[in-house]
Amino acid sequence: MKYIYLSLFFVFCSVKSNAQDFKFGDYTHDDLALKNTVIDSNANAIVIREFGTARIDNDDVRGRMMVEYLYHVRIKIFNKQGFDQGNISIMQHVYGNDAEDEIRDIKGVTTNYVNGTFKQTDLDPKKIFKEKKNKYRNLTKFTMPNLMDGSIIEYSYRISIPRIFNFRNWEFQSDIPKLHSEYIAYIPALYNYNVSLRGALKLNDTKAELQKECLRISGVSVDCSKMTYTMKNIPAFVEEDYMTAAVNFKSAINFELSDYQTLDGSKRNVTKTWKDVDNELVSDKSFGSQMKKKDAFKDLMPELLKNTTDDLSKAQAIYRYIAKNIKSNGFIGIYSETAVKKALETHSGNTGDINLSLIAALSAANIDAEALILSTREYGQVNDLYPVITDFNYVVAKVNIGDKSYLLDASTPLLPFGLLPLHCINGKGRVINLKKPSYWYDLIASQKDYTRYNFIATLTKEGKIKGELLTYSSGYAALKKRKGIQAANSVEEYVEKLDEKMPKISIGKYEIQNVDSLEQPLIEKYDITINSYDGTSAAQILFSPFFIDNISKNPFNLNERTYPIDLGAMTESRCSIQLTVPEDFVLTEQPKDLNIALPDNGGRYLSSTSFMNQVINFNQLLQLNKPVYHPAEYLSLKELYSRIIQLQKTDIIFKKAK
Known part of the structure; x- marks a missing residue:
């Protein structure tokens, strides 16, 4: 994770900044003509402009300091896939003693350009509702009206926050690209915040100004630092598998109160040892x-x-x-x-x-x-x-x-x-x-995510593959399966659901050991039958040795990943198949043997197939030897999975000897 710590004690600019909120509902032809190719041709929506301010103010009624926050955004929606940008959910913290973030002044409008004219639909205040998420958080929700391809939605709101330790942070990056994002923080001279820029992107502009008499406390005027942070042409943050919280990696400005001065000049530390x-x-x-x-x-x-x-x-x-x-x-x-x-x-x-x-x-x-x-x-x-x-x-x-x-x-x-x-x-x-x-x-996982499969089977003259599949699971693999058994209410129902997921495979006798013996590997034994062909008409038999532990989708699809690949634990999966075929069958095709190693002993994939004395022996191994991979290793992992997926599309093919 990348943090850049910024000091609030800049040399103040002598010229006032032009940074300010943009006019609500004031659109241009450029907004209407905007295409998704401007930053990302795959974008379903884009933020045209985003603006926020936060300042500390004195709540005379409640007798406490508050953070007053304003948010205003304008978004262009390109297609139906972008309609979810019109579903707004604003989180409010609940602090106990009836104290919570107070939201107000919500307004919104959807603008469509239809038959050469602008048509605006205002957000109906009656369709704004509050939802209790849990005892610590509430949500204020609304949906922007009259959405269609090409809509421009715009909304704004204010929040009063009865806690000043965590000044309102600002995320420059979100799940859609942004053309312009601007944030102004007014920090009273009495307060000293640790300010950090997180993420891989850089600010386009930072300004510091002196704002005179921005706050009055007990009749005393206090000056402020007016900090303006601007970022432009911001790519969307794309979440992939194997990552911790997105908040760790999105480009953002974070504020944490370090210390403050009282009006009598004494200093109070907030950041403790x-x-x-x-x-x-x-x-x-x-x-x-x-x-x-x-x-x-x-x-x-x-x-x-x-x-x-x-x-x-x-x-x-x-x-x-x-x-x-x-x-x-x-x-x-x-x-x-x-x-x-x-x-x-x-x-x-x-x-x-x-x-x-x-x-x-x-x-x-x-x-x-x-x-x-x-x-x-x-x-x-x-x-x-x-x-x-x-x-x-x-x-x-x-x-x-x-x-x-x-x-x-x-x-x-x-x-x-x-x-x-x-x-x-x-x-x-x-x-x-x-x-x-x-x-x-x-915090390191004490066990691997480990699975081993053994399948010993025979191809019958009737065209069926019959055998026993034996599976050993430990670590997180065993935990996942035990949760599945618990969710199914019984081993019997678990096996039934497993059978339903495999239409070409039927499960006969079964036995699952160590369901409750958590220190032992979970052992599963299944007698299975695979319908291979109609013995009277099939010219050849196709058998995929990858029906076990198949990888059908690459979890890594970005051209570049700027955050770590965090698996949480090392993983290992082994598969061994021994298939005996009748004497009048010959092997005509088989998957290519593959041996790929990741750099720096990061892992490997092995696959081999042999045929001797009417027995096909297949072995497969996937090892990932690191719980966390650096972003520089991303393309190697992506290529590894790509080659595995291509290999697993191939079959073992038999046919009867003439």
């Missing part, structure tokens, strides 16, 4: 206090640990108990919502309730357990230069036994001991100890 954060978390009744609730588990320990022999088996028993007895309520967070004791009684809680309970239970068994706070992959990466507690949205347990550490998340009960869910594998987390200073810890 980790020592400050440690003290706050350890003393917090919803965090550190819950880690100390060992007494809630003391009566459980004799029964829970009666069959254990060492600290590892004790930790495993406790982990399984918490995972089984406290189910996730769907909410995540680093803090406990209901407290450990209540979570045990109700058998429900958020991630904080569950994993802080786990830490307390482990401590009750005299096992060294710490809390590790992290940011999930979809939430964004944490800032490791200075503490920002809002960067973290998840907590897990770190258990230290001997010279080895295990990361545990009991809110995902199908995980084997020591494996975090993939959404937690995101850079690094911060370990919080009740007695020692906190420290950073790398």
Whole structure:
């Protein structure tokens, strides 16, 4: 991730900037004639102009400082695929104590050029509605009216934000290209923000001016820095598979309050040290206090640990108990919502309730357990230069036994001991100890995403391929399959759905082992029959050895990728097929052998086919040896998958000998 840190203490321009909001509804012929070829010929819509301002103001009624934010945008829609740009959803944070972002002054208009005249349709205020997303966020939604190919939509709104720590950030990049994006931030001289430019793109222009008397506090006038940031001809940010949160990589300006001065001249630090954060978390009744609730588990320990022999088996028993007895309520967070004791009684809680309970239970068994706070992959990466507690949205347990550490998340009960869910594998987390200073810890998957397939079969004279398919899965591959079995409610229904997905293959007898033995590989055994041909009329038999673990679509389709390829874990997939054919059949075609290696031991793909003594032997291996690949390695990965897909379009072909 690329960050450029900017200072607000520029030399102020002596000439006033012309940066200002553009006039609502004032279109030009250039807007009407605009084509999608201007930046990206594949664009379904484009931002013609986008403008925003944010300033700190004093709310005299509520007696607090606010961030006042204005947003205004004009978008040209080229085709029906661009209509979704007219579905607007504005997020509002809920802070507790009835405090939330307040949205107002919403207005919008859709303009169409029909038969040589402009036709404008205003947004109906009655069709603006509010939706409660969860206890922390609300959404204000509306849909722009009368959309058609070539429409120009325009809307604006204001938000009052009752929190000044995170000044309103600005994203220059979105899912459609932009011709012009401009943001003005008014920062009072009393406030010092850390400002960072994130992403691969550069600003076209940055201006700093002095705005006199922009704010009054307790009758005292305060000057401001008026910062203008402009970016032009911005390509769309295209999301692909194998990436963490898009917010990590989109070009944007971020603001975080570092310190401020009071009117009497004293300085107050907002950006704390980790020592400050440690003290706050350890003393917090919803965090550190819950880690100390060992007494809630003391009566459980004799029964829970009666069959254990060492600290590892004790930790495993406790982990399984918490995972089984406290189910996730769907909410995540680093803090406990209901407290450990209540979570045990109700058998429900958020991630904080569950994993802080786990830490307390482990401590009750005299096992060294710490809390590790992290940011999930979809939430964004944490800032490791200075503490920002809002960067973290998840907590897990770190258990230290001997010279080895295990990361545990009991809110995902199908995980084997020591494996975090993939959404937690995101850079690094911060370990919080009740007695020692906190420290950073790398979040690395402890197991590969591993699958092995063995298929031993026979081609019958009736034209059917019959055999046993044996599959071993571990790590995230096993987790995915166990979730599938759980979602199907039973092994029987899981197999039925699997059978339905393969119309040319029928499943007979089956056996699935270790469904509940999470530390063991998941083993699947299937007797399968593949209908190959009508034995009386077929001149040749086509058999695809790639019917197992087939890759039909390349996950990498960009000409260039500016952000990492983040798989989360190393992966390995092996396939072995042994097919015996009747003596009167000969092999006429087979897939080419392929051996491709990625640079720097990044991975490889192997495929080989041989035919001897009426037995076809096929082997395939795909290894990706890195959990994360640099953008410079992207084209190598793209080419690897492209060649695999081309190979997997070929078949093994037999025919009867004359």
